[in-house]
Amino acid sequence: MQAHLPEPSPDAYQASSQLQNLIVEEIRRQGGWIPFARYMDLALYAPDLGYYSGGAAKLGKDGDFTTAPEMTSLFGETLAHAADELMRQSSAHILEFGAGTGKLAADILTECAAAGITVERYSIVELSGELRARQQQTLAEFPQVNWLDDFPQAFSGVVIGNEVLDAMPVSLVVKHDGRWHERGVVWQDGRFDYEDRPCAAELVEQIPEADALPDGYLTEVHPVAIGFMRTLAGMLTAGHEQNGKGGAAILIDYGFPGSEFYLDQRSQGTLMCHYRHHSHPDPFYLPGLQDITAHVDFTAMAYAAVRNGLEMLGYMSQAGFLMSAGIADRLLQTSPEDVQLYLPKANAVQKLTSPAEMGELFKVLVVGKEVVMDDRFDRADQSRRL
Numbered sequence: 001m002q003a004h005l006p007e008p009s010p011d012a013y014q015a016s017s018q019l020q021n022l023i024v025e026e027i028r029r030q031g032g033w034i035p036f037a038r039y040m041d042l043a044l045y046a047p048d049l050g051y052y053s054g055g056a057a058k059l060g061k062d063g064d065f066t067t068a069p070e071m072t073s074l075f076g077e078t079l080a081h082a083a084d085e086l087m088r089q090s091s092a093h094i095l096e097f098g099a100g101t102g103k104l105a106a107d108i109l110t111e112c113a114a115a116g117i118t119v120e121r122y123s124i125v126e127l128s129g130e131l132r133a134r135q136q137q138t139l140a141e142f143p144q145v146n147w148l149d150d151f152p153q154a155f156s157g158v159v160i161g162n163e164v165l166d167a168m169p170v171s172l173v174v175k176h177d178g179r180w181h182e183r184g185v186v187w188q189d190g191r192f193d194y195e196d197r198p199c200a201a202e203l204v205e206q207i208p209e210a211d212a213l214p215d216g217y218l219t220e221v222h223p224v225a226i227g228f229m230r231t232l233a234g235m236l237t238a239g240h241e242q243n244g245k246g247g248a249a250i251l252i253d254y255g256f257p258g259s260e261f262y263l264d265q266r267s268q269g270t271l272m273c274h275y276r277h278h279s280h281p282d283p284f285y286l287p288g289l290q291d292i293t294a295h296v297d298f299t300a301m302a303y304a305a306v307r308n309g310l311e312m313l314g315y316m317s318q319a320g321f322l323m324s325a326g327i328a329d330r331l332l333q334t335s336p337e338d339v340q341l342y343l344p345k346a347n348a349v350q351k352l353t354s355p356a357e358m359g360e361l362f363k364v365l366v367v368g369k370e371v372v373m374d375d376r377f378d379r380a381d382q383s384r385r386l
Contacts (some may be wrong), residue, residue, distance in 0.1 A: 076107025
């Protein structure tokens with residue numbers, strides 16, 4: 001597999017080696033074994049060296065993957081109008097987690113300005129120094145944008161998270177001899193390897209009918225993302241308690257409801273790595289230089305939100321959400337006769353909404369406090385599947 005991947009630059013390779021040494025030292029300090037979630041956390045977020053906290057380009061043709069906002073401004077324009085309907089019921093504030101290059105924020109704010117939609121404040125929580133610098137450059141003309149290092153204690157308005165949940169560290173669990181074990185990472189013979197240890201029952205609570213799954217079944221569970229949803233719920237609840245105004249979160253990512261996440265065809269999990277537009281399954285390859293992701297269990301995310309005080313507003317495919325929110329109408333604002341302008345936009349919309357592309361694999365979960373979604377989303381809603 002490694003023979004088919006592009007070679008890193010000498011500087012990048014050196015940074016990866018430094019991160020490898022840091023992880024090895026962590027393993028030694030912890031007695032020779034760390035949970036995979038801790039390995040993934042260090043690989044992605046170790047200060048100055050982790051994938052998201054280091055300096056390498058992540059997005060676009062020079063990065064490792066491309067997200068929906070990078071494909072077309074229509075994604076952000078459509079999201080702006082969906083957010084407007086929710087801000088009218090709460091506050092004219094947007095909070096985005098993991099804003100990438102800043103293009104989604106720029107597209108939303110540009111469309112809001114053109115459509116007369118008021119956004120008093122647009123806050124971004126970004127852990128990557130390299131991405132924050134790019135965002136500040138991209139968004140220099142929007143004075144209402146500010147950056148935060150963490151959740152605000154209270155918030156009213158609209159929260160946006162596009163491909164955020166999938167980048168949170170996951171725990172790996174595998175079943176042996178009728179018992180669940182947590183998969184961890186060891187360092188032996190000059191390389192990282194897996195080692196399994198029995199785990200507490202609480203770690204697999206999110207798996208429906210965990211006892212019925214066969215020996216050898218390997219999957220991910222999402223305690224960090226569940227914690228994120230709890231904190232999100234607390235933040236929106238506190239915002240409502242402080243000023244009587246509600247809020248909502250629009251979370252867009254790839255994944256499945258719990259009833260589909262733990263099927264036979266995913267008996268070895270969904271963990272995947274992205275390096276220079278190549279996808280592969282080895283999380284130990286060049287730590288710090290590649291993205292490590294896993295699909296989202298949206299049932300677990302929805303339950304965490306509802307159990308902590310939020311209301312379930314909607315769950316649907318990305319195609320259903322975007323079509324209901326009017327992306328086709330936005331596309332038709334460009335004349336089909338202007339082939340040079342229209343065709344790239346139409347191709348991007350096709351990729352975002354086609355069942356064979358991102359349309360069905362990506363889902364949209366909307367949760368909130370004292371707000372409702374417009375009834376035009378009712379036909380697309382699949383909350384019953386959660």
